[in-house]
Amino acid sequence: MQDVKVGILGKGTVGGAFRKLLNERAEMVEEVSGRRPKVSGVLSSRKGDFDRILARSDIIVELIGGLEPAREYVTRSLTEGRHVITANKQLIAQHGDELVAAARRGGAQLRFEAAVAGAIPVIRVVQESLGAIPIEKVFGIVNGTTNYILTEMARGGLSYDEALAQAQALGYAEADPTEDVGGADAAAKMAILARLAFGSPVRLRDVPFEGIERIKPDDLAYAKELGLSLKLLGVAERVGDGEISVRVFPCFLYPGHPLAPIEGPFNAVMVEAPAITEITMSGPGAGGIETASAVLGDLVSVIGGGSPLFEENSRLRIAKDVEMAFYLHLEVDDRPGVLARIAEILGDNSVSVRSVVQRGAGDEAQLIMVMHPVSERRFNAALKRIAKLRFLRSPPRAIRVIEEEFT
Numbered sequence: 001m002q003d004v005k006v007g008i009l010g011k012g013t014v015g016g017a018f019r020k021l022l023n024e025r026a027e028m029v030e031e032v033s034g035r036r037p038k039v040s041g042v043l044s045s046r047k048g049d050f051d052r053i054l055a056r057s058d059i060i061v062e063l064i065g066g067l068e069p070a071r072e073y074v075t076r077s078l079t080e081g082r083h084v085i086t087a088n089k090q091l092i093a094q095h096g097d098e099l100v101a102a103a104r105r106g107g108a109q110l111r112f113e114a115a116v117a118g119a120i121p122v123i124r125v126v127q128e129s130l131g132a133i134p135i136e137k138v139f140g141i142v143n144g145t146t147n148y149i150l151t152e153m154a155r156g157g158l159s160y161d162e163a164l165a166q167a168q169a170l171g172y173a174e175a176d177p178t179e180d181v182g183g184a185d186a187a188a189k190m191a192i193l194a195r196l197a198f199g200s201p202v203r204l205r206d207v208p209f210e211g212i213e214r215i216k217p218d219d220l221a222y223a224k225e226l227g228l229s230l231k232l233l234g235v236a237e238r239v240g241d242g243e244i245s246v247r248v249f250p251c252f253l254y255p256g257h258p259l260a261p262i263e264g265p266f267n268a269v270m271v272e273a274p275a276i277t278e279i280t281m282s283g284p285g286a287g288g289i290e291t292a293s294a295v296l297g298d299l300v301s302v303i304g305g306g307s308p309l310f311e312e313n314s315r316l317r318i319a320k321d322v323e324m325a326f327y328l329h330l331e332v333d334d335r336p337g338v339l340a341r342i343a344e345i346l347g348d349n350s351v352s353v354r355s356v357v358q359r360g361a362g363d364e365a366q367l368i369m370v371m372h373p374v375s376e377r378r379f380n381a382a383l384k385r386i387a388k389l390r391f392l393r394s395p396p397r398a399i400r401v402i403e404e405e406f407t
């Protein structure tokens with residue numbers, strides 16, 4: 001059998017780790033897949049020539065990141081019949097259609113296990129193991145940076161800025177952390193997962209996202225008091241007749257929820273379907289060697305012959321509204337009538353209150369309320385009116401709550 005020639009684009013954290021892993025594991029890959037992989041060229045920003053590498057390769061592994069020139073290189077590789085493996089979630093989430101069309105044109109495979117949840121084989125499970133099962137919901141913690149920050153804020157009482165600085169010092173957050181902390185990274189991963197789980201096109205613009213930048217130590221102190229955990233969650237679910245919802249938001253979880261104990265830079269993804277009840281997968285969500293191992297898994301699949309990707313058989317609508325429970329934190333003047341006025345606004349919007357706690361007095365007075373599940377649109381309408389009340393000392397803070405019990 002002939003060797004398989006592998007061109008590697010990028011030799012940074014993942015590219016460097018992948019090259020090393022491939023050298024170490026070449027024999028094992030040959031045993032499993034029947035052909036021995038051989039590096040045909042490596043491209044970095046300063047060295048190597050893409051055209052020459054393409055001409056010499058059967059498989060292109062894209063580990064540059066960003067949209068350009070990664071999009072151009074991947075599209076050309078696929079069009080010219082080279083299989084492509086990538087860890088680039090933004091590329092797949094934003095240009096998935098174009099890349100799949102190029103793969104079809106070139107009769108090539110496109111694999112991207114490492115783009116979602118690092119070393120956890122979530123794409124493979126959703127796409128292959130559960131391929132014939134109608135999935136109801138895929139959700140989880142798909143960004144390790146934010147999970148690390150929230151864990152440290154809860155554990156050490158650190159402020160958001162302190163926890164972020166610590167994450168950067170330890171290499172869990174990039175120098176520019178905007179994509180991670182603002183939720184865009186998780187949104188791209190959820191768009192990919194939703195697309196695979198529901199077999200329906202989901203664009204990045206269909207995924208509203210919120211990050212964790214506005215979370216305060218107070219919110220975590222409250223969570224701790226009640227035994228709740230605060231996580232940045234990505235949720236993709238069927239919500240009604242022919243409708244799906246895909247979102248990213250910070251959220252309180254009740255104890256007993258399988259995602260509640262996931263701490264530090266770890267990721268975890270849950271899949272729910274009637275046939276399987278639920279599956280939870282957890283593990284390292286990033287890191288050079290961890291991500292490289294997912295890329296190597298894709299390489300074995302590609303050499304062994306693979307299945308087509310993004311098989312889309314339905315066109316589900318993106319729901320405009322969903323129901324959620326909310327926690328609401330208000331800093332208010334301590335005077336009569338305040339609670340009644342807030343209750344009136346909530347009532348006008350059919351938002352029903354599950355619990356209210358008043359903390360502090362005078363300049364320190366706070367109201368902490370938890371709502372029953374309600375239409376997000378109605379809750380946001382109420383929140384807009386509450387934000388205008390003159391007796392509020394700072395803008396209201398609302399965080400979603402998942403009350404679901406798991407046994």
Ligand SMILES: NC(=O)c1ccc[n+]([C@@H]2O[C@H](COP(=O)([O-])OP(=O)(O)OC[C@H]3O[C@@H](n4cnc5c(N)ncnc54)[C@H](OP(=O)(O)O)[C@@H]3O)[C@@H](O)[C@H]2O)c1
Nearest residue numbers: 010011012013014044045046063064065087088286287291
């Ligand atoms: N790091 C992780 O833990 C992780 C986890 C999951 C997924 N990913 C994904 O993996 C991909 C790579 O990430 P990384 O952390 O390895 O990035 P990185 O360390 O910044 O490495 C990027 C590599 O691409 C090369 N490069 C940059 N611009 C280029 C250009 N125009 N032409 C050719 N080469 C270029 C760089 O060249 P130089 O060496 O010359 O700078 C470098 O070797 C990204 O899509 C990322 O989202 C990373």
